Amino acid sequence: MQKRNILIIGIFVVVGLAFWYTLTRSTDEEIYVENIQKERERQFRFLKFNLDSPLEDHQKSELTSLSFYPIDMSYRVRAKMVPAEDRRMLEIPMTDGTVEKYLKHSYAEFQLNGQPLRLLLLQAAKESDKRNFFLAFADDTSGEETYGGGRYINLRQDGKNSITIDFNMAYNPYCAYNPDYACPLPPRENILEIPIRAGEKDYKKD
Structure with missing residues (x-):
């Protein structure tokens, strides 16, 4: 040829x-x-x-x-799970002043839009499936474009030492709709100084 x-x-x-x-x-x-x-x-x-x-x-x-932000695949990230050295039960403050117990399990380390981030992954005290995790976070949009008490994402470990975090799936806690409900507040490790413009917005606002 x-x-x-x-x-x-x-x-x-x-x-x-x-x-x-x-x-x-x-x-x-x-x-x-x-x-x-x-x-x-x-x-x-x-x-x-x-x-x-x-x-x-x-x-x-x-x-x-x-009301939601436009779906943006760049907000779907792969994170490395780093076990917490001081893994223990935490009393997470609720919006009504009470507390609820969660296991301080591990940290999710990843990059978002070129910036390194680290978020604490919690596990409910009564969670039977040890691959399920709870992520409560607040960011620079909280109290403005999104609910002031933060937002949640339900996560499931999908790798040996990794997990997928999709901020497009971030949703409001019940107390964002009705103050009679008590909701966990984000731990200090999960209060971000950057805007996360993905997922659900404050339902009372455009």
């Missing part, structure tokens, strides 16, 4: 692989966005119609939508 033909075939292979990669990536992103949208719809329907919703009846009748 002539050298020129080999070069042409090589170019076609590279172009084909690039097209396949772009198509696959696009499809994956579309599926990802669709799944986030479905979860947001499920969340809305729970608050609007479920008997266990924290909303009062008049709030349910007035609720037409929830």
